[in-house]
Amino acid sequence: MTVPAGFFAEHTRLVRTPLVPEVVLHLADDVAALWQAMEDAAGVGEVPGPGEASPFWAAAWIGGQGLARYVLDHPDLVAGRTVLDLGAGSGLVAVAAALAGADRVLASDVDPYALAVIPLNAAANGVRGVEPVGDVLDDDWGGPRLSTVDVVLAGDVFYDLRMADRVRPWLFTGWVRGAIVLVGDPGRSQLPEALVEVAGYDVADSGVDPARRTTVWRLP
Structure with a gap:
C-alpha cells in the first residue's frame, strides 16, 4: 500500500514540538482536513481510509x-x-x-x-x-x-x-x-x-x- 507522492508536502508542515524543540516533524495544522484528504485518497484506491489508518502520526x-x-x-x-x-x-x-x-x-x-x-x-x-x-x-x-x-x-x-x-x-x-x-x-x-x-x-x-x-x- 503506497502513500501518494507529495502527500506530506501538501498536507503537513515542519513543526518544532513544545517540549522537544530540538526535533522537527511533519505535522498537520488541521487534522480534520488531513483525515478528509486520506478519505479522498482512499476513494481512488491509493491508500487505506481512516477506518484502517487514523492520522495519529500527524500530531x-x-x-x-x-x-x-x-x-x-x-x-x-x-x-x-x-x-x-x-x-x-x-x-x-x-x-x-x-x-x-x-x-x-x-x-x-x-x-x-x-x-x-x-x-x-x-x-x-x-x-x-x-x-x-x-x-x-x-x-x-x-x-x-x-x-x-x-x-x-x-x-x-x-x-x-x-x-x-x-x-x-x-x-x-x-x-x-x-x-x-x-x-x-x-x-x-x-x-x-x-x-x-x-x-x-x-x-x-x-x-x-x-x-x-x-x-x-x-x-x-
Missing part, C-alpha cells in the same frame, strides 16, 4: 514528547544501543533516540502513513539508522527483529483497553529478557501498576489549552 502526542525529552536528557540510556520505538507514529521518540546516539532504531507502527513519514522526519533532523517496521507485538522476543533490542521506548501506548491488553504482556516479556523498558504516559487509566516514575513534565497540549502533565515510567 506530537504529549506522552511521546515526555519520553523524547527524557531520552535526550539521558543519552546514556540509548547511546550505542539498539532501540525500539513502539507505536512510533511520527517517529518523534525514534528521532530523539537517534539524536541521543542510538546505534540502530526500529520505529514500529501499523499505519502505512506513519511508516512513510518516519523516514522523512528522520531526514529532516539529519539522523540515520532509523528503520520503519510494522507491527512487532506478535513477534517472538527471541526472533530476528527483537533479539537484538536493548531498549524499548513506548510513548502513550495505553490509550485504550484493547491496545493495553496487547502491549502490557509484551513489554513485560521484553523486560524479563533484559531490555530496558520506558513508557511515556499522560495519565491513561490502563497504565500498569508495576512501573516506577522517573520523570514528569508539563507540556503545552495546544495553543489554547493549559499545560498537561506527562510522566515517564520505567519497568524496575
Whole structure:
C-alpha cells in the first residue's frame, strides 16, 4: 500500500514540538482536513481510509514528547544501543533516540502513513539508522527483529483497553529478557501498576489549552 507522492508536502508542515524543540516533524495544522484528504485518497484506491489508518502520526502526542525529552536528557540510556520505538507514529521518540546516539532504531507502527513519514522526519533532523517496521507485538522476543533490542521506548501506548491488553504482556516479556523498558504516559487509566516514575513534565497540549502533565515510567 503506497502513500501518494507529495502527500506530506501538501498536507503537513515542519513543526518544532513544545517540549522537544530540538526535533522537527511533519505535522498537520488541521487534522480534520488531513483525515478528509486520506478519505479522498482512499476513494481512488491509493491508500487505506481512516477506518484502517487514523492520522495519529500527524500530531506530537504529549506522552511521546515526555519520553523524547527524557531520552535526550539521558543519552546514556540509548547511546550505542539498539532501540525500539513502539507505536512510533511520527517517529518523534525514534528521532530523539537517534539524536541521543542510538546505534540502530526500529520505529514500529501499523499505519502505512506513519511508516512513510518516519523516514522523512528522520531526514529532516539529519539522523540515520532509523528503520520503519510494522507491527512487532506478535513477534517472538527471541526472533530476528527483537533479539537484538536493548531498549524499548513506548510513548502513550495505553490509550485504550484493547491496545493495553496487547502491549502490557509484551513489554513485560521484553523486560524479563533484559531490555530496558520506558513508557511515556499522560495519565491513561490502563497504565500498569508495576512501573516506577522517573520523570514528569508539563507540556503545552495546544495553543489554547493549559499545560498537561506527562510522566515517564520505567519497568524496575
